Amino acid sequence: MNNLVWLIPTFPLLGFTLLLLFGRRLGEPNAGWLATTMVTGSFLSTLCVFLGMAGKTSEERVYEITLFEWIPSGELSVGLGFLADPLSITMALFITGVSALIHMYAIGYMHGDPNFSKFFIYLNLFVFSMLMLVLGDNLLITFLGWEGVGACSYFLISFWHEDPANASAGKKAFVTNRVGDWGFMVAMFLLFFNIGSLKYSDIFSSVIQLDALTQTTATAIVIMLFIGAAGKSAQFPLYLWLPDAMAGPTPVSALIHAATMVTSGVYLLTRMNPVLAEAAGWSSDLIWIIGLFTALFAATAAVAQNDIKKVLAYSTVSQLGFMFVAVGSGLYVAAIFHMITHAFFKALLFLGAGSVIHGMHEEQDMRKYGALKKVMPITAGTFIIGWLAIAGIPPFSGFWSKDEVLLAAWNENKIAWVLLLIAAIMTAFYMSRLVFMTFFGDKRWAEGEEENHEEDEITPPPENEGKNILNPHESPALMWFPLVALAGLAATAGILNLPFSHNTKYLEKWLEPVLFGNEVHVLASTSTKWLLAVIAIVGATIGVLGASYVYLKKRVNPAQIELPILQDAWKFDRSVSNFMGGPGRKIFEVVTWFDKTVIDGAVNGVGKLTQNLGTRLRATQTGLIRTYALGMVLGAIAILAYFVSRMGF
């Protein structure tokens, strides 16, 4: 059933085309249902391919199909082809699965939006691009998807572009991503220059068998790929765009900025693992150090955010840092494992947050929440499962995958392990803070009149001044069903890769054919691993208890923890924008001047020259036929004279 691979991206592409043509006519909610159906179809075909693949031996699981020659140009020949192997199908499975649920959720969430069908056009286009990124059999197809998801991310962040803040958040994401894309492109050029092909199978065979890359070249390629990955996967210092990307509608944050698109950098580096294996050791070190730094940095910022989505955004940045630690340490399976579990629980958390925001009438400030457990029981219940999963409480999925990543850090460097453990404790802390502030504790909003539960403007009665008058309500079934499904996945996804024996590490065995033996195996004894796991559980518990100490029992003033500098994410974002707005701008003005006068000057100069020459030459075109004939005859005579002179008469 492997030859069904092309169907996977075709469904969302079809959905995109149909919605583009008939979206407005379909209207709400049919446009949303069409999009959801298409993504579900895509999920089902992925499932078929997966089942077909699972029935084969591990050597036969890599399958390539080229639909047509896309760019035949001299030595560069790029086909539009798909590569179905355990890695790409694993990615495609959770991408289409989570996307289908989020599409369904979005039908409820976007209810009443004037651009309802447009939203689903972008969502389907995004899913198509993401699947191209994952399934492409060469780097250029992956790059096509890479740019596609970037563009969709831009469209969706600034979906409500009437507000200038949203529009500029979209622009920020786009520009920051371009920096990363530059790295990706240079890596592609280097690979083509040295190997002569962009196809993954060609690259891997020539790297592994022919030793086609010198260590220096391989290192340069890895660094460039890492810049690309850092841009897309929001690693320091290119993470800047992700917290701002929360300006988009919440389903977008769940789908693009938590579950799928931001993981593509991890996917790219895992895919290119043979090149990483050729590169100098310090490039891998750089990857895990940046990952570790990002994990810690973002976790500190998440502690002090008051916007519920900002907490989750910094948390995403931090968790992506965890994945990069695993990639840099060579534990690719741990990275992919954490990516999958993260996709489930972070999508769940974002959708839960969306449900809360929806119920609280677009209020995102957690300081105005509290005690929502009673009014939103389903949202609260599923959110708590997501919280326990991300905090690393067994047996929920996040514990198992985070444990693997911590093991990766342990294997690399003991100090790194300590720092990553601190990041994990902080994760437990800030997530507990979020849950306690939102669902537990005191009610910091006031209930409105019962008959006013429509979304009308309500004037506050005088006794409730200063508090928001709201009627929080549970979201419709269309929204809570995806929550329940994701909660189930977030709770149980740990069974994908249980560390008890080699036989229960299903994911590791499954991914073996795509890792070419580059997976690092941790040489720690079982008792050490148990000890580390227990320490991780204790750490997570400390984080949760610490948060309850501060936010439930109020023994400590939260202001002592939520320092303004943390709220500002160490002022990094501000300094970058200040620099770019001030002295940085001068540099770019010089570059712009160079571009305008020298480069544009050369291009326009050629144009002007041709124009002037044409004006002069026009005078010779008199329209008098005999003049032309004379010219021809004179020319013939001149040629004749030339030959005669050559003959030497």
Added chain:
Amino acid sequence: MTFAMAIGTEYYLALSALLFTIGAGGLLVRRNPLIMFMCIELMLNAANLAFVSFGKEMNDLGGQISVLFVLVVAAAEVVIGLAIVVAVMRRRPKASIDEVSVLRG
């Protein structure tokens, strides 16, 4: 055949050159479009004659084949050219070829 052999290639070439010169000269000095057409045909056929002569001399069929191409091109050219001339003449019966310069783009 023997008769043709006796004449020799250079005579044919000389005739070809003469015909070409007459054609070229006529094209330059006459203003009647029809006469000019005849001059062009003369030049083309002079070229044909040269082709055939050289083909015979060098024992190469290519010369004869080229002639066929030239004939086809000449026929096509006459079809289009005469159509234009007829169209012009209908509007201005006494037009000389120089007046066609209004057709210049």
